[in-house]
Amino acid sequence: MADFKPKIVAFLCNWCSYEGADKAGGQKLNYYAGIKIIRVMCSGRVDPYFVLKAFREGADGVMVLGCHPGDCHYRKGNISALKRMRLLEKMIVQFGVERERFMLDWISAGESEKFQKTAEKMTSRILNLGPLKLEGYVKRKAAQ
Amino acid sequence: MPGSKTGDKKTVLFLCKCSSNISNIVDFEEIKRWAGEKGDTNIAAVSNLLCAPDGKKFFSEVIKKKNVNNIIIAACSPKLHEKTFQDIAEKNNINMSRVRMANIREQCAWVTADKNEATEKAKSLINAAIKRSFLSEDLKRRTMKAYSDVLIIGGGIAGIETARTISKTGRKVYIVEKNITIGGSVMKTEDLAPSMECSPCLMAPILSDVRDDPNIEVLANAEITNILGFFGNFNVTIKEKPRYVEDNCIACEECFKVCPVSVKNEFHYSLGERKAIYTLFPGAVPASAVIDKNICKHFTDNSCDKCVSVCPFGSINFDQEEKTTAINAGSIVISTGFKPGDLAGFPELGHKSINDVYTTYELESLLSTNGPTGGKLKPDDEKIPASAAIIHCAGSMDSRGIPYCSSICCTHAVKAGEMLGKVYPAIRVFNIHNDLVFTDPEEHQFYKKQKAKGTTFIKCFDLSSIKITKTPDDEKIKISGYGFEPISVDIAVLATGFKPADDFKELAKIMDLALDKNGFFRPGHRILHTTASEQDGIYSAGCASKPVNAAAACTQAQAVAGDIMSRLIPGREIELEIFTSFIDEEKCAGCKMCIPACPFKSIYYDPERKISIINEALCRGCGTCTAACPSGSIFARHYTDNEINAEIEGILHG
Incomplete structure (x- = not known):
């Protein structure tokens, strides 16, 4: 397990969490390099399929970070994300993906330290879980 | 570099060292080698500082000379410079969608200590940008015709100032006022604190200006029933209630003398009376009187038409009907004012149960020469009050009333003492307070001056312990509370706070806006744009988004006007x-x-x-x-x- 270098995909909204991650950069707050960020305009844009797609493409963990409830640039896109992701959390378990491999959280544009902490929390979670192992039917389908 | 994998896309990869901010962690030689090997890009161009003038020139030259049509820039955050390079690309006839940035500074070089890890991370971020760029489709900049006219809801000082500022540019401005005339709360007092400027004197020329301004149309006695559309293209439906008096009325008040019906005047907090045909104050805009249908004897039992016979202008028209108007406007301003905090939940404060207990609003209305009693506190009583207690935070910071601090009522409370002192120079004033909140140096100076004049400021650590009592045998009102010896005074004044106006909820529903936890309109941004709302093109001024004083309301009004004028320019389409x-x-x-x-x-x-x-x-x-x-x-x-x-x-x- 010592060689395990988890791949973590993070979907960040343009207005809050992506800014928060940029601010973490500006303050040189280091975090694990395997966390790679994809920018979307709103966390509400994150189709649950994107999360499944990331797992299928080899991600060991997936994060969706949006604006705090009530602060969404698009008023309530993050609430749509919340509803969908709560359902998705239940679904991924059925695919053999541990629930802890997915994380939904809120990071404001100013919360650079929270971003760093959240990134580190996710990294240690995935390190504890080890590499994602898909099995049986799901494994066969994912390989296609 | 072979271009076989890139199809019809001629792709360039710009690598920016950002001086050495990126290149001292990310191995640029390795990135170049890797990019060449992958073959997704046709050219890799390295710059020391791509956003500097030299860098931009280099960028421009490369895309021009090499005839590229797809651009990847591995540099800082796209939030900083994507637009910079999109603009240059557009000048070179390359669609903005063809410029993508890979964030290898904020999200890679600056957050990764290990050189190898940073280089590997940069590779995957660049790869993602390249792969995605192959699927980008051209984006079109779209524009739309827009109305530059403005509709203002609420004709208080904020609404009026917005209207006056905007009308100067020649645009049409509509003021929709719920009450029968514009002017708002500022008209209910004589003095504005802390400067103690005479409020009616300040407002009179302003109201005349509005009346005479051909670009401002006032729709009074009216309310909004529907709003459709969006920034630049709102369509607003307005219901104007009948006044039963034609526009040629000049408010000569002849009819007031003969009207047999009187009711409490809400405009003066029900302290005085008005007739069934009435105006709110002399010099009102619109000037014409209004007949209160609910009490006028012509409507209740058809027994009176005295006003018709005395009117020198033949202005009375009982057949007037409700009018519905639709107005197109580019933006909407909410300036509907506030509602004074009420004390219904605070029986221990004696408001309305003990004589000589007033709210600050009632006190200033009574002490105003344009008020219900012509400036006399007790018109029928010759006795001069010798002492007064002013209670701060009455009905505020308490879940039974207003849970928040309105931040302007302390100045209001100090003003109450100043006003009393003007009428009764020998009066002894006590201000009973806990926190003292002043929002600018002048207000604080006002308080210090009041103190120097002899007002006693009594600190009470728990204002909810205050009790105001008076038994039938008592000559004076007794005020007691924690931390101070009870005092006996002739009058008590309760400094109540500022509540959201009653129609906020309805307006929020019509406009699909959210209210904050205190019931005020949520600003678009708490720092950058406090006068914007959550809906583009809908603004707030005055007490719509939080309690403010008249000076702040005017500043907000001018800010709103400026924002609207800079964004909606007659003849120019909006993006x-x-x-x-x-x-x-x-x-x-x-x-x-x-x-x-x-x-x-x-x-x-x-x-x-x-x-x-x-x-x-x-x-x-x-x-x-x-x-x-x-x-x-x-x-x-x-x-x-x-x-x-x-x-x-x-x-x-x-």
Whole structure:
């Protein structure tokens, strides 16, 4: 397990969490390099399929970070994300993906330290879980 | 570099060292080697500082000379410079969608200590940007015609100042006022604190200005019933209640003398009376009187038409009807004012149960020469009050009343003492307070002056312990509370706070806006744009988003006017969101899942074609509908499923 270098995909909204991650950069707050960020305009844009797609493409963990409830640039896109992701959390378990491999959280544009902490929390979670192992039917389908 | 893998795309990869900010962690030689090996890009160009003038020149030259049509820039955050390079690309006839940045500074070089790890991470971020860029489609800048006229809801000092500022540019401004004349709360007092400037003197020329301004149209005794549309293109429906008095009325007041019906005057906090035909104050705009249908004897039992016979202008018209008007405007301003805090939940304060207990609002109304008693506190009583107690935070910071601090009532409370001192120079004033809140140095100076004049400021640590009592045998009012010896005074004044106006909830519903936890309109941004609302093109001024004094209301009004004037220029089209979503009409099954997902109500259902349609003028491009669509028929421009999927693949297989 010592060689395990988890791949973590993070979907960040343009207005809050992506800014928060940029601010973490500006303050040189280091975090694990395997966390790679994809920018979307709103966390509400994150189709649950994107999360499944990331797992299928080899991600060991997936994060969706949006604006705090009530602060969404698009008023309530993050609430749509919340509803969908709560359902998705239940679904991924059925695919053999541990629930802890997915994380939904809120990071404001100013919360650079929270971003760093959240990134580190996710990294240690995935390190504890080890590499994602898909099995049986799901494994066969994912390989296609 | 071979270009076989890139199809018809001639792709350039710019690598910016950002002086050495990036290149001292990310190995540029290795990135160049890797990019050459992958063969997705045709050219790799390294710059020391791409955003500097030399760098921009280099950027421009490369894309021109090499005839590229797809640009990847591995540098800082796209939030900093994507637009910089998109603009240069557009000047070179390359669509903005063809410029993508890979964030290898903020999200790579600056957050990774290990050189190898940073270089590997940079590779995958660049790879994701490249893979996605192959699927980008051209984006079009779209514009739309817009109205530059402005509609203002509420004709208090904030609404009036907004109107006056905007009308100077020659645009039409509409003021929709619920009351029968404009002027608002400022007209209910004589003095404005802390300068103690005479309020009616300040307002009189302003009201005349509005009356005489051909660009300002006042719709009084009116309310908003519906608002459709969006920034630049609002359509507002207004219901104007009949006045039963024609516009040629000059308010000569002859009819007031003969009208047999009197009721409490709400404009003066029910302290005085008015007739069934009335105006609010002399010099009102509009000037004409109004007949109160609910009490006028012509309407209740058809027994009186005395006003008709005395009117020198033949202005009375009992047959006037309600009028509905539709107005097109580019933006809307909410300046509906506030409501004074009430004390219904505070029986221990004796308001309305003990004589000589007033709120600050009532006190200033009574002490105003244009008030219900002509400036006398007790018109029928010759006795001069020798002492007064003013209680701060009455009904505020308490869950039974206003849970918050209105921040301007302390100055209001100090002003009450100043006003009393003017009428009764020998009066002894006690201000009983806990926190003292002053929002600018002048207000604090006002308080210090009051103190120097002899007002006693008594600190009470728990204002909820205050009790105001008077038994039938008592000559004076007794005020007791924790931490001070009870005092006996002739009058007590309760400094109540500022509540959201009654119609905020209804307006919020009509305009699809949210109210904050205190019931005020939520600002667009708490720091950058306090006068904007959550809906583009709808602004707030005055006490709509929080309690403010008259000076702040005017500043906000002018800020709103400036913002509107800079964004809505007559004859110029407004730019619309570029990253909108659209629906593939062939694929849409009409399930309507997208409609509730849209935070901006920009999706509607077409029952004839049985499909959903996005109004792209309203769409703000969040893409929430795209994620909600079960049939994959909605496309978020520049953030399509295919593009994001390509980015996921690119980032994981870099």
